[in-house]
Amino acid sequence: MLEVRQLEFAYTADEPRMHFELAVAEGEVLSLIGPSGSGKSTLLNLIAGFLEQQGGSILLDGIAIDALPVEARPVSIVFQQYNLFPHLDVHTNVALGIDPALHHSAAQAKAVDGALDRLGLAGLERRKPGELSGGQQQRVALARVLVRRRKILLLDEAFAALGPAQRAEMIGLVRQLVEEQRMAALLVSHQPRDALIASARTAFVSDGRIVTLQDTRRLLDETQLVEVREYLGSI
């Protein structure tokens, strides 16, 4: 399980520090919602290792991972765009997740095919990303996550460009994968509805800190916190 303890970060010395504290269980997808600039993506970047924290720690199953370099962290991340290399075909894009040198054993090659199959991309192995729809591209990214078999999955507004039905489908897919693989996942989204589909628990992030972390439905429907209500508007 993923734990973020007293994590502190600020981009420059003048800014007030952000402060994060949360825990995600195995098999759980925790949603992060909140206004733009509140620090959601920053938190994901800290966990992935793209930014270096100034205080606190990140632990997976009790072991600190925050001192590890990016490539050694047990993390997979899916962005909103630019997840795939446009000049490489689908198969290669996924295979990069196993070994960036693209040296594969037969078993690994089968794993790639299996992942593509699992995500409904069979037959598209030789296509280039430019030839796929947005939804298909994100599936390819998820196929890569699958072959990497890392314990932590981060989704940074990964489905923002998709329509509501597709989004629901993708989030369902993510939940399945997360449960099967016993991953701990964080989903950042601008759509509170996504949180409803994805997570039992949701955190509201604002101004560089987690304002509240509670049951998703209670947060969205019944919260009395002013910030949250202002953000949610009238749903």
Next chain:
Amino acid sequence: MNPRALPAGLVLGLLAILVVAPLAGLLSLGGLQLNDPRELQFWHSAYIQRVLVFSLWQALLSTICSVLPAILVARSLALQPVFPLRALLLRLFALPLVVPSVVAVMAMVSVYGAGGWIPLGRSLYGINGILLAHVFFNLPLAVRLLLPYWQAIPRHHWQLAAQLGMNAGQRWRLLEWPALREGLPGVLLLVFMLCLVSFAVVLTLGGGPRSTTLEVAIYQSLRFDFNPSRAVALALLQLALCVVVATLTQRLQRLPEVEIGLDPAPVGIRPVFSTFNLVLIALAAIYVGMPLLSMLIDALSGPWFEVLTETRLWQSIANTLIIGLSAALLSVAAGWFLLRYSASLAFEGRGLAARWIELAGSVVYVVPPLVIGTGMFVLLSSWADVFGWVYPIVIAVNALMGLPFVIRCLGPPMRQNHARYERLCRSLALAGWNRFRYLEWPLLRRPLGLAAGLVAALAMGDLGVIALFGTPESATLSLLIYQQLGAYLVSEATVTALMLLGVCLAAFWLLERGIGGGDRA
């Protein structure tokens, strides 16, 4: 019809007038003389074959020796976090363009000559000297032209590469090289052209007549032999060579298949100071800096007080600035209209037409200014007082010479911009001045500033065009330097050369700040 075709057509028409008309004018003097036995003998002689082969060979070798290291240096600069004086270093890299060839030769000798800091003795005079000088001129230029391609790689790709555990080689193969492929052929062509027409450097540092290039042959046939048709034929041959090289380098090129981000952040991953990168950058800085430093030292020990108090100097500085800035603006404007059209052509899938337009704009560089200028005299002298037209002609020809630089700097970002925003603009009916003001200006300022700076540097250091017209009042700094050198005033000339460097640096700073809007490079 595409509304952009008209201004582009005008620019192309102007190009034709500036190039084709003078050539035709020269031909009209003597006819094509294809039947003259002496002419045929010349074209079949071992001499011209040797000249052709040598011209090609030294240009190709110089190009490789300049661009390959430039790729490494640009990569190091891109991957390194911002260090102090980085902006200054990049600006310094634009200076070699402005140094007149005779001054550059002296600077090379100061550093690598028998009495220099790294004495090479007589082995300097040969292909070594040619390469040393060409790398000095072209490596920094290539670095500045290639650097933006790293900055075009989306931040997420860098992050992914880090997460997937790619090593440097894989990153190069999967991220950097594909991004570079778009611009590399253009840079190769530009450097090739610059090396092909480099005249005084090749002759003087080349050690002797073995190092004769086509330019020398053109010079000789037009001046001493007064054989205009042969000069035209040679110029056309040179032109043809470049077209061939251009088509060959095009094979390397890959236009981006998916829109590439215009993300200004250099690299998204935590940048780490790498010794290798730093050493490489330092080596490049030293290599480019040494000749410049030698010029500075020579000048400081010269009669700088006397030179500075000469009114002629300040008049020359003013002339130089006027010519440089005007040529820069004219060139950038012409290039802008050309590229807007070629960008829309590329977007509509007519990539080949787009490439030919850009090629036309670039390749005219190799038609020697001597030929153009002489041809213009033939055309204009019968009905106009040519001397009244000195400034406009000099500015126009320099703008023409600067066009390939504009195309290199501005072409790819313009194409990307167009691909990204064309549909949006059409749906919003955002066009013309508003589109320029709100969309194109903010997004394209930086390459515009760089292009303007490079053309200004080129024009300010130019000697070939202005020397043709020589009226005493229109002296520019480079002409002044040449006059001083011809009058035994060598130390004065070094001081004036330093002034030229300073003026160029100032103009570059002005254009990069004013147009380009800031230091982030």
Next chain:
Amino acid sequence: MNLKPRRMTAALTALLLSFAAPAAQPTLTVYTYDSFTSDWGPGPKVKQAFEARCDCELELVGLEDGVSILNRIRLEGENTRADLLLGIDTNLTAEARATGLFEAHGITFDNSTLPRPWRDELFLPYDYGYFAFVYNRERLDEPPMSLHQLVDDNNGPTLLIQDPRTSTPGLGLLLWVRKVYGDRAGEAWAKLAPRIVTVSKGWSEAYGLFLKGEADMVLSYTTSPAYHMIAENDSRFAAARFEEGHYQQIEVAGMLAGSGQKRLARDFLRFMVSEEFQQIIPTTNWMFPAALANSKLPAEFSQLVDPSPSLLFDDEEVMKRRGAWIDEWLEVMSR
């Protein structure tokens, strides 16, 4: 020798006078080379002196060099606005004559100080010089005393020369070797070649490299040391005197047949061979005046080497044979 205040006053006076003078002042246009019109050349003083006596305006148009001047006139043909051409040398006079654009000057030139009597009716000389190899006394104590010695000595001094295809001194050296060696010039060049450090595009590059110490000797003029002595107070430089003699370069002026100011042009030509013009030449053009007695030259000029016998090809022969001679030179030097 600071003439700046005098020049300023002169300029100011000229400016004021130009307002006072009647509007229609004839202009005499002279095409000449750059170094003539530059601030340090004879141009400013010549202009001042001539305008003071002619009641006209003298327009000096500075073109790159002698070759450019001739080519410009060829290109402009009869439409040229030049009245006079000043600054081609005797290597080009035959070609200039062949254009048919020049008219006889009609001036009796009887105060010539040239070594040979002047016979050309189309062109009038104003100065001349001799080519020589210049060296630094501190670097070379025993310079060669003849061309043969320079050529034959395999361990002789290293040389910087100019390309005859692009430079007048370069062509001068070519003709010099040809004059001394005749048809065996090719062999001489072959023997010289290993000691030639480089062949530069023009005089400036070669001389600049020489001053930086790249070679022992540079092809220049016998008057080069005079510059260093007079302007820089530096007597380290000297020219090597060759027994066979030195090749001569005579610079001339000519009047265009299409000129609309022939009377003025002839006035200028007369002025050109008069003492007033001639004494400007030595310390501005660094050549020997064609019509000034030796006694009137600056003292340092007498310290220069004696170039006699002076060697010169007839200009028609240069025009005919130059191409072939250059080709032979190219062939030898490219081996």
